[in-house]
Amino acid sequence: MSAAPATAARPRSFHAGVHPPDRKAATDRLPIERMPFVDRYVLPLAQHIGAPAKPVVQVGQPVQRGELIAEPGGFVSVALHAPASGRVEAIELRLHPNGQMLPAIVIAADPFASQRLAPAPAVDPAALTRDDFLERVQRGGIVGLGGAAFPSHVKLRVPEGKRIRHVVINGCECEPYLTCDHRLMAERPEAVMRGAEIIMGTLEAAHGYVGVEANKPDAIAALAEAAPDSIEVVPLQVKYPQGAEKLLIDAIFEREVPLGGLPIDIEVLVNSVGTTVALCDLFDRGAPLVERIVTVTGPAVARPRNLVVPLGTPLSALLKHCGGLLPNARQVVLGGPMMGMAQKSLDAPIVKGSGGVLCLDRDAVTQLREFPCIRCARCVEACPMQLNPTRLAQLIRAERVDALDGLHLKNCFECAACSFVCPSRIPLVQWMRMGKAMLRAHEAAAQS
Numbered sequence: 001m002s003a004a005p006a007t008a009a010r011p012r013s014f015h016a017g018v019h020p021p022d023r024k025a026a027t028d029r030l031p032i033e034r035m036p037f038v039d040r041y042v043l044p045l046a047q048h049i050g051a052p053a054k055p056v057v058q059v060g061q062p063v064q065r066g067e068l069i070a071e072p073g074g075f076v077s078v079a080l081h082a083p084a085s086g087r088v089e090a091i092e093l094r095l096h097p098n099g100q101m102l103p104a105i106v107i108a109a110d111p112f113a114s115q116r117l118a119p120a121p122a123v124d125p126a127a128l129t130r131d132d133f134l135e136r137v138q139r140g141g142i143v144g145l146g147g148a149a150f151p152s153h154v155k156l157r158v159p160e161g162k163r164i165r166h167v168v169i170n171g172c173e174c175e176p177y178l179t180c181d182h183r184l185m186a187e188r189p190e191a192v193m194r195g196a197e198i199i200m201g202t203l204e205a206a207h208g209y210v211g212v213e214a215n216k217p218d219a220i221a222a223l224a225e226a227a228p229d230s231i232e233v234v235p236l237q238v239k240y241p242q243g244a245e246k247l248l249i250d251a252i253f254e255r256e257v258p259l260g261g262l263p264i265d266i267e268v269l270v271n272s273v274g275t276t277v278a279l280c281d282l283f284d285r286g287a288p289l290v291e292r293i294v295t296v297t298g299p300a301v302a303r304p305r306n307l308v309v310p311l312g313t314p315l316s317a318l319l320k321h322c323g324g325l326l327p328n329a330r331q332v333v334l335g336g337p338m339m340g341m342a343q344k345s346l347d348a349p350i351v352k353g354s355g356g357v358l359c360l361d362r363d364a365v366t367q368l369r370e371f372p373c374i375r376c377a378r379c380v381e382a383c384p385m386q387l388n389p390t391r392l393a394q395l396i397r398a399e400r401v402d403a404l405d406g407l408h409l410k411n412c413f414e415c416a417a418c419s420f421v422c423p424s425r426i427p428l429v430q431w432m433r434m435g436k437a438m439l440r441a442h443e444a445a446a447q448s
């Protein structure tokens with residue numbers, strides 16, 4: 001059975017969730033600027049979910065901006081392209097934003113190069129077979145830019161016997177502080193619509209929706225102006241985590257994705273705004289994914305900004321361009337404050353999934369003492385997946401993996417809403433992560 005859009009009064013939303021202060025005012029009116037090219041780029045081969053890309057260049061080889069430097073390492077993998085013209089300086093282990101040392105291609109930029117992408121003819125996606133379309137998306141290096149970095153060609157490949165009727169473009173950007181999607185929707189609404197039409201065309205989906213939280217009225221107005229009849233702009237309540245795929249579907253269609261299922265089970269596909277524009281640029285301009293928009297913000301950076309940043313730009317160079325860290329800086333997080341990842345070094349580069357660089361001061365990262373659970377049930381009320389975080393945390397602490405059966409821990413998508421509301425400051429999301437790792441280990445042991 002397919003989903004059908006809800007007709008309830010707007011703005012719509014989903015069950016549960018939390019209301020952290022959005023803290024977007026520092027950058028939500030700042031136009032997107034272009035980050036100048038820097039001396040050196042570090043391109044990890046694993047910038048997406050799946051097999052790492054395989055280098056096709058040698059150390060010492062000159063490369064042009066946009067040139068293929070690594071090919072997909074398997075079906076669930078995408079290509080990687082040079083973000084700047086220059087020379088391959090090394091292929092070696094480098095610090096990844098996930099904290100590990102992983103293989104990367106290092107490019108020394110040519111200071112005399114124009115750094116323009118070589119012009120490429122537009123390709124009409126409607127003239128391609130489904131397989132040719134998907135191969136171009138894979139070779140264009142396109143992944144989910146909302147943070148998941150899941151290869152887009154895999155997501156767009158609809159299995160035999162299934163179909164997509166509704167395409168939802170995710171413009172919620174519900175993480176506090178981040179504004180890169182907001183600015184993209186306000187400044188390039190036609191590209192959002194063009195990308196949505198490309199996806200709808202290839203999937204033969206009749207209806208499109210762009211879900212946007214109501215705290216972005218300029219983006220909503222710009223999108224509504226650019227929208228064709230087949231695409232509806234849907235204002236949504238400002239609530240975290242509104243941008244989670246299944247919750248966005250719940251808000252727009254008032255239908256739940258079945259437990260353990262996927263959006264395709266109700267004939268819906270969700271794509272982020274950034275990815276949608278990347279698809280538009282790939283087909284209309286021949287541009288592979290060599291850069292992305294990043295919000296640099298927080299109380300501990302001198303000049304917050306929304307920037308188009310070449311992939312591989314080290315955080316140190318990016319922050320220098322934003323006036324540097326302030327003396328009270330204590331932590332730099334890649335992503336937002338709820339789901340982002342704290343960085344141990346500014347040597348780590350911007351990768352395809354990096355939508356924000358959040359610079360926090362002492363007040364924002366003060367570690368407050370944890371107290372015992374007072375059974376207030378706020379975490380239960382906040383959990384959008386209707387889990388019982390306090391009960392789960394108790395069992396995980398006690399390593400009672402056997403007792404986790406039937407409590408649906410796997411449905412936790414680590415949004416941190418439970419941790420946010422807990423008055424005892426219990427790091428519930430960390431217990432959920434640990435519990436999921438314990439479950440995986442338990443299942444692997446059972447299979448071996």
Ligand code: SF4
Pocket residue numbers: 382383384385386387389411412413414415416417418419428429432
């Ligand atoms: S249990 Fe998981 S899904 Fe539920 S609020 Fe906590 S982190 Fe989010």
Ligand code: SF4
Pocket residue numbers: 372373374375376377378379380389390421422423424425426428
């Ligand atoms: S919110 Fe915190 S204190 Fe309240 S029940 Fe959940 S874990 Fe316990």
